[in-house]
Amino acid sequence: MAAIRLHNSATRTKEDFVPLNPARVRMYVCGPTVYDRAHLGNARPVVVFDVLYRLLRHVYGVDAVTYVRNFTDVDDKINAAAQARKAAGDPRSLEALIRERTDETIGWYHADMDALGALRPTFEPRATEFIGQMIGMIEALIGGGHAYARDGHVLFRVRSYADYGKLSGRSVDDMIAGARVDVAPFKEDPLDFVLWKPSDADLPGWDSPWGRGRPGWHIECSVMSHELLGESFDIHGGGLDLQFPHHENEIAQSRCAHPKADFARYWLHNEMLQVEGRKMSKSLGNFFTVRDLLDRGVPGEVIRLVFLGTHYGKPMDWTAEKAQQAEATLRKWRGLTEGLAPAAPLPAVVEALSDDLNTAGALAELHAAAGRGDAAGLLGSAQLMGLLTADLGGWYRRTVSAVASEVSGAMGSTAAARSPLGRAADQLQALREEAMKTRNFAPVDARKSQLIAAGVEVRMSKAGVELVPGPDFDPAKLEGL
RNA sequence: GGCGGGUUGGCGGAGAGGUUACGCAGCGGAUUGCAAAUCCGUGAAGAUCGGUUCGAUUCCGAUACCCGCCUCCA
Numbered sequence: 001m002a003a004i005r006l007h008n009s010a011t012r013t014k015e016d017f018v019p020l021n022p023a024r025v026r027m028y029v030c031g032p033t034v035y036d037r038a039h040l041g042n043a044r045p046v047v048v049f050d051v052l053y054r055l056l057r058h059v060y061g062v063d064a065v066t067y068v069r070n071f072t073d074v075d076d077k078i079n080a081a082a083q084a085r086k087a088a089g090d091p092r093s094l095e096a097l098i099r100e101r102t103d104e105t106i107g108w109y110h111a112d113m114d115a116l117g118a119l120r121p122t123f124e125p126r127a128t129e130f131i132g133q134m135i136g137m138i139e140a141l142i143g144g145g146h147a148y149a150r151d152g153h154v155l156f157r158v159r160s161y162a163d164y165g166k167l168s169g170r171s172v173d174d175m176i177a178g179a180r181v182d183v184a185p186f187k188e189d190p191l192d193f194v195l196w197k198p199s200d201a202d203l204p205g206w207d208s209p210w211g212r213g214r215p216g217w218h219i220e221c222s223v224m225s226h227e228l229l230g231e232s233f234d235i236h237g238g239g240l241d242l243q244f245p246h247h248e249n250e251i252a253q254s255r256c257a258h259p260k261a262d263f264a265r266y267w268l269h270n271e272m273l274q275v276e277g278r279k280m281s282k283s284l285g286n287f288f289t290v291r292d293l294l295d296r297g298v299p300g301e302v303i304r305l306v307f308l309g310t311h312y313g314k315p316m317d318w319t320a321e322k323a324q325q326a327e328a329t330l331r332k333w334r335g336l337t338e339g340l341a342p343a344a345p346l347p348a349v350v351e352a353l354s355d356d357l358n359t360a361g362a363l364a365e366l367h368a369a370a371g372r373g374d375a376a377g378l379l380g381s382a383q384l385m386g387l388l389t390a391d392l393g394g395w396y397r398r399t400v401s402a403v404a405s406e407v408s409g410a411m412g413s414t415a416a417a418r419s420p421l422g423r424a425a426d427q428l429q430a431l432r433e434e435a436m437k438t439r440n441f442a443p444v445d446a447r448k449s450q451l452i453a454a455g456v457e458v459r460m461s462k463a464g465v466e467l468v469p470g471p472d473f474d475p476a477k478l479e480g481l
Numbered sequence: 482g483g484c485g486g487g488u489u490g491g492c493g494g495a496g497a498g499g500u501u502a503c504g505c506a507g508c509g510g511a512u513u514g515c516a517a518a519u520c521c522g523u524g525a526a527g528a529u530c531g532g533u534u535c536g537a538u539u540c541c542g543a544u545a546c547c548c549g550c551c552u553c554c555a
Contacts, residue, residue: 217553239555364503
């Protein structure tokens, strides 16, 4: 079995992955703040770490891997959404409105990520379910001299952790010199960050030794990873934008609260997503959600394949052209593998994935397998990457080709039972057989043009007629034919 | 301003100090009533300038350009 090698952000080198316990491989990935639909950028870490999850399950066994991805359901944007509904006259309590909003968003998130073929993590904890443990960890940090309470706030004392900045390659002094943010008066040091902050009456809050309040952002991940994975675990992942300050702060909290433990041993960060060469942003008008793409008819499997074409450590550019190419590739592969049983994943594919998730290299091996006609190997390997699975094949089955009945005489009673596309294929076949006798191909060409105009790909050969609906297929245009 | 990453053929995008990446597009051929699809074959690269080396696109340095983070966006 090829050893897995991963680029560890903490050491900036590619290292052999050696789990603390091969029978219990543990991975934590920072999940979404559930205030709205996931945008396309949110989907990248989901797909990246889904591939890693699948690889770890393949290597260590399905039951040997524990994958935790949290939901952040305490957040000012969530509060704002709930307050807006309350202001609009909703009689329910703020807590009920927040819960409704986060429940709804989590449902969307699950539906959208399922559509990308991402397996559900082993645990998906919500921050609000761990408030008590957060208060406990904050108290421990205060007790250890790593945090202090001021005016209802509790702040982490950054100077108390010597390695602060190590993960992201920053020095505390440089950051203070370049700081752009106004420093709150209750901070001992400009970089100290909030562990707990007070809530007034129209904000959600929990009772604590420091008054009614709510947790800061970073503490939840330290607490939930500790509760579900322990003081030391193997992999911690997330987007590169989280490296600082979020992950830096997580490390500081966790290592100060549990000084004898490693916390996370391998840090993986995926690079950001761009759209047509530019940062995705609302102001540039290129902002869209996963659901937007799915509704526009881009299958989740296509999104997934586009993502896997770029190594996770490099910025990925989403383009319409890539989506088209990916769809063509999947159409071809699904055609090759339809109805087959998957073989074991090809060693070359496992090897590529084991080399720091070289998904682009693995895809090249898939192409090679297709080229040499190893359809079962292609299928098994693709499924290891979450592609060509039964769950993701709906879009393909809906556009599966219609082949004309062998003999024109068979059209009679069976024609009515065939799909519109099947009937069109039968008709074209009949026209063609007639034309082969008369040598007048004009009627065939005319019908062919109509079908192409309806978004259908027309294939004619000695074997017969085959109609394949393309991405622009419009069944309504077949009606009049 | 501080820190980090990147620059590969028409496009996308990998690995490897010396040997074909791969996909799409292009070109040639097979096939086809014509096409499409499919199959076979094929040209094309390594931002710039230096250095190390027998040899670098691959290692080191500089320059240019691009991008990200520093603002509770993955």
